[in-house]
Amino acid sequence: MSADTRTPDDVAPATEARSAAGPGGLDAARVSWSTAGRLILDGVDVTAPAGAVSGLLGPNGSGKSTLLRVLAGVQPPSSGDAAPGHPASVVFAGADLLAAPRRRRARTLAFVEQEASTDLPVTVLDAVLLGRIPHRSLLAGDSADDRAAARRALDRVGMADYADRELTTLSGGERQRVHMARALAQEPALILLDxxxxxxxxxxxxDALRVLRDLADRGVTVLAALHDLQLAAQHCDHVVLLSGGRVVAAGDVRDVLVPEVLDPVYGVRTEVLTHPRTGRPVLTFAPRG
Known part of the structure; x- marks a missing residue:
């Protein structure tokens, strides 16, 4: 992570806006992104309420990862593709994230990418401590508070015993939990996960979804791209369904995860049952035809 060297006085105040997702929620509008003449995101509007686990769903190639990267500020949105003269906006808790300098944005937002690998010989604890960089001055080293926050984060994802291991020696699943711990150590108000x-x-x-639920219960805004619709049905409160770079449905899981919405998007036949204990939808799928 590279730190922004500007001070707050060098930057204009973030634009104030009223979020449709409510106080503390994420509200993005008209997000487009294209490459090599191909439109990947086509004027996407997405909200993620505070205090809820929101799932970003869609078939492979629907634009989920690209959307998260734009929302996180990893790559800028394309200009003018969806609505000329009406640029994309990404607002969180009244602040314009696209206009915020990187360091300020990193104090608010954490992003867990799907493939965040490294060949550097760093320990698990050092990898998690990267999440503390936005909270200290540019030349300062790790403080006792930083190390305590990193160890708490490792404990929350079940990786406390791996603190001294080199990151490159871990399995893919173990590295994924370390990257989630790094995001937790960042202490974000908004967390995006691919x-x-x-x-x-x-x-x-x-366990990972339990951690996300705990974050949401503490008021953190959570938006996670999920491939497994069954996990989304059981653990998400709010979902956004993408297809072909556009939002085709958004809302409560009971309203979106239904055959008339899912079948044309995924090309399957869906049956929805009700979990006898939780009352949440249980999905089964069969080939269409």
């Missing part, structure tokens, strides 16, 4: 259950066995998947 397939956080990727490479994880079922117990670790449930």
């Amino acid at each position: 397939e956080p259950t990727n490479h994880l066995d079922i117990a670790a998947q449930l």
Whole structure:
């Protein structure tokens, strides 16, 4: 992570806006992105309420990872593709994230990418301590508070015993949990995750989603791209469904995860049951035809 060297006085105040997602929520509008003449995101509007686990769903190639990278500021949105004269906006808790300098944005937002690998010989603890960089001055080293925050984050994802291991010696699932710990150590108000259950066995998947639920219960805004619709049905409060770079449905899981919405998007036949204990939808799928 490279730190922004500007001070707050060098930057104009963030634009104030009223978020449709409510106080503390994420509200993005008209987000487009294209490459080599191909439109990947086509004027996407997405909200993620505060205090909820929001799932970003869609088939492979629908634009989920690209959308998260634009929202996180990793890559800028394309200009003018969806609505000429009406640029994309990404607003969180009344602040314009696209206009915020990188260091200020990193104090608010953490992003867990799907493939965040490294060949550098760093320990697990050092990798998690990267999440503390936005909270200290540019030339300062790790403080006792930083190390305590990193160890708490490792404990929350079940990786406390791995603190002194080199990151490169871990399995894909273990590295995924370390990257989530790095995001937790960042202490964000908004966390974006790209397939956080990727490479994880079922117990670790449930643990990861439990961590996201705990964050949401503390008021953190959570938006996670998920490949598994069943996990989304059981653990998300709010979902956004993408297809072909556009939002085709958004809202409560009980309203979006239904056959009339899912079948044309995924090309399957969906049946929705009700979990006898939680009352949440349980999905089964069959080939169409």
